[in-house]
Amino acid sequence: MNFRAHHLSQPLSVLCLLLSSTMTAGERLLVTPSYQLKMDSRCAEGEVSCAHYTLQGRERHSGEPLMLQGRSMHTTCADGETPCRFLGYRxxxxxxxxxITEDGLLNIYHGDNLILHEQGRWEDDAVLEREGDQ
Incomplete structure (x- = not known):
């Protein structure tokens, strides 16, 4: 590879890396009185309905780990198929x-029975790192 081709391939590599990193919606961190939860989407940015979420976390009092797969939840539009209003995650x-709702409400069900109803707050990585150090 000559100097000019090598020189041009570096910016192209950086551009490809940047584009691939923007293809996922990223992580969201929710802290409730009982749980610390990190959600990660493996769907393309802008995708309205996503069936590829991962929930990792722990129960804050016992330290019990949690790892689940899930999806986003939406109402359906008038056609009965197209996702409309975002409701949260399941x-x-x-x-x-x-x-988990967009405003940070966590509901846990055992079958049809509601066993936990807590308001949480969405945080960033720095807040969770500080909590982990304490």
């Missing part, structure tokens, strides 16, 4: 379902 495991 993560299921055999015994429990975790529903």
């Amino acid at each position: 993560f299921d495991e055999p015994e429990r379902s975790f529903l």
Whole structure:
């Protein structure tokens, strides 16, 4: 490869890396009185409905770890198929379902029974790192 081709390939590599990193919606961190939860989307940015979320976290008092797969939840538009208004996220495991709203409300169900209802707050990485150091 000559100097000119090598010189041009570096910016192209950087551009490809930047574009690939913007293809995911990223992470969201929710802290409630009982849980510390990190959600990560593996869907393309701008994708309205996403079925590829990962929820990782821990129960704050016992330290019990949590790792679930989930999806976003939306109402449907008048056609009955197109996703409309965003409602939140849903993560299921055999015994429990975790529903998280955009305003940080965490509801945990055991079957049809609501077993936990907590208001949380969305945070950034720096806040969680400080809490982990304490």
